[in-house]
Amino acid sequence: QELMGLGLEADIPEDxxxxxxxVGIEISQISFVDQKSENYGAVVTIRASWTDPKLAYDRDEDSRKARIVKPDEFLDYASKRDTIPPGFIISNQQSNRWIHHAVIAITPDGEASYFESSSLTLQAPHFDFHKYPFDTQTFFFEIVSVFPNDVVTYSGDEAFSGLGDMLGEEEWVLNNPRLEVSTTTGISGQESDRVTLVFEGHRHTQYYMIRIFLPLLVLITVSWAAFFFDDYKKRAEIAGANLLVFVAFNWAVSADLPRLGYLTFVDFILQWVFVVTGAIIVFNMVLARMQLKGQGELAETLDYYVIRWVYPLGYAAIVGFAVVRYLLT
Amino acid sequence: QELMGLGLEADIPEDxxxxxxxVGIEISQISFVDQKSENYGAVVTIRASWTDPKLAYDRDEDSRKARIVKPDEFLDYASKRDTIPPGFIISNQQSNRWIHHAVIAITPDGEASYFESSSLTLQAPHFDFHKYPFDTQTFFFEIVSVFPNDVVTYSGDEAFSGLGDMLGEEEWVLNNPRLEVSTTTGISGQESDRVTLVFEGHRHTQYYMIRIFLPLLVLITVSWAAFFFDDYKKRAEIAGANLLVFVAFNWAVSADLPRLGYLTFVDFILQWVFVVTGAIIVFNMVLARMQLKGQGELAETLDYYVIRWVYPLGYAAIVGFAVVRYLLT
Amino acid sequence: QELMGLGLEADIPEDxxxxxxxVGIEISQISFVDQKSENYGAVVTIRASWTDPKLAYDRDEDSRKARIVKPDEFLDYASKRDTIPPGFIISNQQSNRWIHHAVIAITPDGEASYFESSSLTLQAPHFDFHKYPFDTQTFFFEIVSVFPNDVVTYSGDEAFSGLGDMLGEEEWVLNNPRLEVSTTTGISGQESDRVTLVFEGHRHTQYYMIRIFLPLLVLITVSWAAFFFDDYKKRAEIAGANLLVFVAFNWAVSADLPRLGYLTFVDFILQWVFVVTGAIIVFNMVLARMQLKGQGELAETLDYYVIRWVYPLGYAAIVGFAVVRYLLT
Amino acid sequence: QELMGLGLEADIPEDxxxxxxxVGIEISQISFVDQKSENYGAVVTIRASWTDPKLAYDRDEDSRKARIVKPDEFLDYASKRDTIPPGFIISNQQSNRWIHHAVIAITPDGEASYFESSSLTLQAPHFDFHKYPFDTQTFFFEIVSVFPNDVVTYSGDEAFSGLGDMLGEEEWVLNNPRLEVSTTTGISGQESDRVTLVFEGHRHTQYYMIRIFLPLLVLITVSWAAFFFDDYKKRAEIAGANLLVFVAFNWAVSADLPRLGYLTFVDFILQWVFVVTGAIIVFNMVLARMQLKGQGELAETLDYYVIRWVYPLGYAAIVGFAVVRYLLT
Amino acid sequence: QELMGLGLEADIPEDxxxxxxxVGIEISQISFVDQKSENYGAVVTIRASWTDPKLAYDRDEDSRKARIVKPDEFLDYASKRDTIPPGFIISNQQSNRWIHHAVIAITPDGEASYFESSSLTLQAPHFDFHKYPFDTQTFFFEIVSVFPNDVVTYSGDEAFSGLGDMLGEEEWVLNNPRLEVSTTTGISGQESDRVTLVFEGHRHTQYYMIRIFLPLLVLITVSWAAFFFDDYKKRAEIAGANLLVFVAFNWAVSADLPRLGYLTFVDFILQWVFVVTGAIIVFNMVLARMQLKGQGELAETLDYYVIRWVYPLGYAAIVGFAVVRYLLT
Structure with a gap:
């Protein structure tokens, strides 16, 4: 058994x-959620505590109740006492980690507590946009031990962990935090312990209702109304203008998402609304042509059914299918 | 009673x-207010002063009137004298803190003064956009002691604290700064003292008047005027063009706000203007249809009342309701 | 009299x-001017020189003609010699200061010279946009002593200071640099010396001529011409299209400015052009109505005067008033 | 033979x-791929291991199984033992490298292992956009020894290297990682060893299908349909509106790409669609003119063939040619 | 003669x-060229080598063939040997300089070699956009000695310097690198040596052809064609629509350039195309008016010449004049 692949026997811990x-992880602020880059910014407080007799000191020599040392000095401190500093890596860290404050307190008995407050960007690779914007996503914050788990083991400090009460995130409703302890292949290439704070988020959908679905609904309703009153050519023009508006909607929605390999709920609807609108234009042109060629009555009959039934039912079917296909699975 | 949960008795302060x-906090510059991310950038001067006999030195050995030390060296200085450096955390700090200058001056009597000038981004999670753009927001800058309040207590240095006289912020009128001392659960998990500089801000509304409300008013007035002169079809076209402009307004306004779970004052107005404009298009189509079917007189009568009374009163009612509902509560 | 409020007598300087x-300040590059954030980026060379016998050294012991030390080491150097390092703060610094190179040279006689080349973002809070884009703005770079002026005084190193000859700023014409020495309340809360490099800038107006005023002029001229040739309805349509273009102009201009609490020169013009265009639409609708009701002659007479005199003179009056009100005061 | 051009014989390694x-390279996260700047962001784990008897230590003196040192301290450690620290440069590094964690473990036998986890931006200069958006690109991560290869040689640590299983990149399908060992001219100006992790990526094309090709297809189909039903003038108007839409598409596509010196697949199609649409407008104008001049029958005959055959076949030919010319070569 | 204005005689170099x-400068990557900010990003390798007997060491005491030291330690090394570290400033550096790797190798004979690989943003203030987008620009990278040239002189290391073979820049064709040695006023206020790597760049013009000139050409051609077929009013409408497109082009082009105090080639063309289009609208209105007033024949005659000759020749003249005035001077 090796430590970090160096041919060391596993007896580093002498006993x-x-x-x-x-290990405890508390996320106190969410500075942003960037779904396009699939990451989020957080201000986090990390707490790690352990007891190592080698760290103890004699109060006769040093009368202090606790030694407060900076993390850098602790490496020396541990090195001189032939013990290891239980370093960790935040495995989904994506940016630099700006440490606001970090300190280690050591008691005469060898109890050590590491406290850190820092801000960083974290990967959130589990994003699944199929139900967008009605999706629920999973976020995590993952700490992995630098040492294999025959040298250092982790347990979860549940009491300390969780989400703060003022995250400062408006778009997402974040909840259901839980601490999970597991093992993974660490930086040393061996099984290492891991503590993960997992939490979930769903969106306030108000924004999407007002900005996307309401305008869509009004535009489609108005152009449907137009079909009862206008002649065929006029209808084609109105639908043609809508076509361009839908292209704009399509681009606006896509600007908020990564370039996915699949359709989201809202993509699906926009795409079919687009295709249907195109079909309606052609249909009205055909009707106009029929009228011109003296088949006005047939045109009107066709029109009657399409306007009254096919058009509204068609759109309803698109939305219904999308809801069943995307949201209810 | 424990220090940082380490099983230490609370007798760290020997006496x-x-x-x-x-603690004093003076915000000398506001570099930005980002309402979408709900944070703001500031250049701040922090001053902390305390008296600790253990820090005193003998002027026979060191003739200097004051020792000027860098914060890093102060940790050593304090450590060698068996006393604690009263560290703090800025609890709503969201970015790295770039320290422009930081120094500690110590007198022979053991009076210590910490001065820091730094720039950073701070969370402003209390944003409430219901009255936007006529909203008043609360900002804060919060310093929490690293040590529990049986080890370190804070008092407010009112004379030093406040907002500078050249904040360099154009959009917001910032005022009413006040210093509050309270306690909170600190990084150690125990009750720790906290000093908060709270201040408030409201917006210059000129911008919104000229960019949103004036164009809206002119567009609605002009299309109202059109209703007196144009035929029904033409009116529907004008209103249809307005519909697209209102979508653009809607998107432009939303680009300035986070994706909220509620409607703001301006959202409410834009939304109803949008819906009303849609209804007016349909209404005019109906009138055109009636005219075509020989019900021209009825159409005119309906039109007379709608144009003269329903249209202007309807818009006035929307605005009036919005004012009462959003601004006066 | 106190040093940094610590109860020290003012006899720190023994003599x-x-x-x-x-102190000399030379701005060698302007990397950007961000009028929206009211700051600018600069690469600056700072030079500070003073003579302090305590810094002197014996050439018999150290044969060097000058000691070249890093600023960090200088703190030690000064501390060991019981003298103070005359630290400074750049009071309008808004970002981190990236130091490209910094060195202190000390001669055997105790002459010390500090040289620094660095890049940073600086606040420019004096921006006044009333005359935009024909405004002249004042920029500054302000160095304040950390120590009160009974400990350290500043004088200006005029020969060294100023603006470099290759600032690399295209939009602004920067000139009139001058060095001012004054006092202010420093970080210690006491009167401290301050050296300020002040300079001024105005814009190349070519950009605004081609991008805003020329299109405006052509659009207004063309629509004026249309009034001589088209019927009333057509005119209203043309003016309606212009209305939307002016909204776009309005938004484009506002995107370059902070959200001000007042109107700028260009805002004033755009706003009135907008209102006038709205009025013209309504006016033409009224004329069309009159014609329809058989008052065609009266309409034509009204039209004659409005087109020939009111329209051009109205726009000229707007511009004239704006020039007098905004630019000539 | 020289070391770093300094006239040293090549006997630095005494034996x-x-x-x-x-050397092993594992890319665990891809934070972004910026095709416009031709770079990508990665979180990477680098592992380097070597055996150097000079690094060995005596367990009688130091009972630890392994010495854990920070990279900075290792320079001292190596220097005191008259051996070299085998430094490396990441030759396609483009930004600062933020090191999340770095440590060196040394065994009593002199086995050393360097582990680093860091985030950085890397150049990806091999981008070739001819087949865009159906292109396959090559990415790499290249480590070059600071020392010439008569001092330090590299071998690849295949087992450790590759791409992680949660890269967090949505737009690209990244695969086929392989480790290559080669030599290049190093920073010292001499032949130095190099280890490169090469991998490839192609895009999810769904995005381009929905956002570019589907709208294009619908717009072209609808305007083709219009040709069967509308008169010549109307057609020209429809095509004219399309012309503006295609300009918008052109700009939107170009905003995603660097300003290339060649046409991509999608550029080629958009360009020819644009030119053809322009030609169709002119063609319809000619037909309208012919009709007006009494050559209506000839116009209709021409129209018949163009609409039925030239138009669809022309577009098919453009796409077909583009596919053959760009994608199949 | 003074060193750094400190009253030192110039005998620092004892001999x-x-x-x-x-000094050698090799630019290995160009990460961006930002013409709006007039700067560019580069990854650069700097090499400086010199021989100073004071740096030599005795191989009997230190058996190493070369001492490898970090730049920070070298300051100590040099200071202890009473010699100067020949520091430099990159005078057109605009951002922080992120040092990827830096090392100094010293031989027993006192030969020192400094190697640095770093990334930074550099000012490029020589940009001249008159011929844009057919402009050729000069870039440079400028290293200035911290010491006056009676203390340190520079010579160019031609063999090492130049541009790398994989710059990763797509828009610009960069070439013609050359190393220039000169003197300038340094940070000390005295004549100091300077080594400059100068290189040139011109653009791939494909982009501008496809995105600007082709659409312009098609739009102008189509509207010209329209003049042969449509009536006067229709023409004015088409030209009016073009007017808005040209405003959009104008804004799009200007978004890529700084706000210049002069017209570029493309500005000149766009501006005159804009003015001419405005004139054409008015001209067509006049023709329509003449027709209405019974001067139809005169109108047709005028029209004949203007369409056939004035319009195409006018545009050709604009382009021709622009080419002669901007590109051929």
Missing amino acids: GAPLDVS | GAPLDVS | GAPLDVS | GAPLDVS | GAPLDVS
Whole structure:
């Protein structure tokens, strides 16, 4: 058994047992959620505490109740005492980590507590946009031990962990935080312990209702109304103008999403609305042509059914299918 | 009673009393207010002063009137004297904190003064956009002690604190700064003292008047005028063009706000203007149809009342309702 | 009299006189001017020189003609010699200051010279956009002593200061640099010396001529011409299209400015052009109505005067008033 | 033979053989691919391991199984032992490299292992957009030894290298990673060893189908349909409106690409669609003119063939040619 | 003669001759060219080598063939040996300089070699956009000695310098690199040596052809064609629509350039196309009026010449004049 692939026997912890570190993760601020880049910014407080007799000191020599040391100095401190500093990596860290404050407190008994407050960008690769904008996403914050789990083990500090009460995120409703302890292949290439804070988020849908669905509904309703009153050519013109508006909607929606390999709920609707609108234009042209060629009555009959039934039912079918296909699965 | 959960008795301050630190916060520049991310950038001067006999030195050995040390060196300085450096965390800090200058001056009597000038981004999570753009928002800058309040207590340095006289912020009128001292759960998990500089801001509304409300008013007035002179079809066309302009307004306004879970004042108005414009198009189509079917007189009568009374009163009612519902509550 | 509010007598300089530091500021590059954020980026060379016998060294022990030390080491150097390092703060610094190179040279006689080349973002809070885009703005770069002026005084190093000859700024014509020495309340809360490099800038107006005023002029001229040839309804349509173009202009202009609490020169013109265009639409509708009701002659007479005199003179009056009201005051 | 051009003989490794370093590169996250700047962001784990007896230590003196040192301290460590730290440069690094964690473990036998987790931006200069958006691109991550290859040689650590299983990149399908060892001219100006992780990517084409090709197809189909039903003038108007839409498409597509010196697949199609649409407008104007001059029958005959055959076949030919010319070569 | 204005005699180099440093600059990547900010990003390798007997060491004491030191340590190294570290400033550096790797190698004979690989943003203030987009620009990278040239002189390391073979820049064709040695006023206020890598760039014009000139040409051609077939009013409408398109083009082009104080080639063309289109609208209105007043024949005659000759020749004259005035001077 090797430590970091170096041919070391696993007896680094002299007493045979690995060093157990209790890890807590509290996300106090969400500075942004960038669904296009699939990451989010957070201000986080990390707390790790463990007991290592080698870190203890004699109060006769040092009367202090606790030694407060900076993390950098702690490496020296641990090195001089032949013990290991239980370093960690935030495995879904994506940017630099700006440390606002970090300190280690050591008691005479060798109890050590690491506290860190920092801001960073974190990967959120589990995004699944199929139900967009009615999607629920999973976010996580993952701490992995630098040392294999025969040297350092992790346990979760549930009491300390979770989401703060003032995250400052308006678009997402974030909830259901939970702490999970597992193992993974660490930086050393061996099984290492991992503590993950997982939480979930869904969107306020108000925004999408007012900005996308309401305008769509009004535009489609108005152009439907036009079909009862206008002649065939005029209808084609109105639908043609709508076509351009739908292209604009399509581009606006896509600007908010990564370039996906699949259709989202809203993509699906916009796409079919677009195709149907194109078909309606052609249909009205055909009707105009029929009228011109003296088949006015047939045209009117066709028109009667299409306007009254095919058009509204067609759109309803699109939305209904999308809801069943995307949202209810 | 524990220090940082380490099982230490609370007798760190040997004389029984916690170290009292006087904290002052002066915001000298506001570099930006980002309402979408709900944060703001500031250049701030922080001043903390306290007296600790352990920091004193003998002027026979060191003739200087004051020792000027860098914060990093102060950790050593304090550590060697068995006393604690009263560290703090800015709890709504959201970015890295770029320190322009930081220094600690120590007198022979053990009076210590920390001065810092720095720039950073701060969370402003209290934003409430219901009255937008006539909203008043609360901003804060919050310093929390790293140590529990049985070790370090804070008092407010009112004389030093406040807003500078050249904040360099054009959009917001910022005022009413006040310093509040309270306690909160600190990084150690225990009750810690907190000093908060709170201030308020409201917007110059000129911008919104000229860019949103004036164009809206002119467009609606002109299309109202059109209703007196044009035929029914022409009116529907004009209103249809307005519909697209209102979609553009809607998108432009939403680009300035986070994706909220509620309607703002201006959203409410835009939304109803949009719906009413859609209804007017349909109404005019109906009138045109009636005219065509020989019900021209009835159409005119209906038109007479709608144009003269329903249209202007309807818009006035929307605005009036919005004012009462959003601004006066 | 206190040093940094610490109860120190003012005799830090043993010989009774404060340390005089000669400060020079040369801005060698302007990397950007961001009028919306009211700041600018600069690469600057700062030079500070002073003579302090305590810094002197014996050439018998150290044969060097000058000691070249890094600023960090200088703090030690000064501390060991019981003298103060005359630190400064750039009071309108808004970002981190990236130091490209900084060095202190000390001669055996105790002459010290600090040289720094750095890049940073600086606040420019004096922006006044009333005359935009024909405005002249004042920029500054302000260095304030960390120590009160009974400890350290500043004098201006005129020969070294100013603007470089290759600023790399295209939009602004920057000139009239001058060095001003004054006092202000420093970080210590006491009167401290300040050296300010002030300079001014006005814009190349070519851009605004081609992008805003020329299109406006052509559009207004063309629509005026249309009034001589088209019927009333057509005119209203043309003016209606212009209305939308003016909304776009309005938004484009506002995207370049902060959200001000007042109208700029160009805002004033755009606003009135907008209102006038709205009025013209209504006016033409009224004329069309009159014609329809058999008052064609009266309509033509009205039209004759309005087109020939009111329209051009009205626009000229708007521009004239704007010039007098905004530019000539 | 020189070391770094300094006139040193190549006997730095006393035993005659260069130091062999096994290098592994694992890309665990792709934070972005910016095709316009031709770079990509990655979070990477780098592992380098080598054996150097000079690094060994005596377990009688230091009982630790492994010494864990920070990279900075390792320079001292190596320097004191008269051996070299096998430094490397990431030759396609384009930004700062933010190191999340870096550590060196040394065993008593002198086995050293360097582990680094970091985030950075990397140049991707091999981009070839001819087949865009159906292009396959090559990405790489290239580590070059600071020392010439008679001092330090590299071998590839295949087992450790590759792409992680949660890259978090939605737009690109990244695959086919392989590790290549080669030599290049290093920073010292001499032949140095290089380890490159090469991988490939192609795009999800769904996005382009829905946002570009579907709208294009619908617009062209609808305007083709119009040709069967509308008169010549109307057709010209419809095609004229399309012309403006195609300009908008052209600009939108170009906003995603660097300003290339060649046409991409989609550029080629858009360009010819644009030119053909222009030609169709002129063609319809000619037909209208012919009709007006009494050559209506000839116009109809021409029209018959053009609409039925030239128009659809022309577009098919453009697409067909583009496919053959761009995609199949 | 002074060193850094400190009253030092110029005998710092004891042997009377200044230290000669050979400087090489190789730009290996161009990460961006930002013509609006007039700067560019580069990854650069800098190499400086010089021989200073004071740096030599005795191989009996230190058996190493070369000492590899970090730049920070070199300051100490040089200081202890009473010699100067030949520091430099990159005078057109505009951002922080992120150093990827930097090392100094010293041989027993006192030969020192500094190698640095770094990324930074550099000012490019020589931009002249008159011929845009057919302009050729000059870029540079300028290293200035911190010391005056009686202390340190520079020579160019031609063999090492130049542009790398994979710059990763798509828009610009960069070439003609050359190394120039000159003197300038340095940070010390005295004549200092300077080494400059100068290179040139011109654009791939494909982009501008497809995105600007082709659409312009098609739009103008189509509207010209319209003049042969449509009536006067229709023409005015088509030209009016073009007017708005040209405004959009104008804004799009200007978004890529700084706000210049002069017209570029493309500005000149767009401006005159705009004015001419405005004139054509008015001209067609006049013709329509003449027709209405019974001067139809005169109108037709005027029209005949204007359409056939004035219109095409007018545009050709604009382009021709622009080419002669802007490109051939």
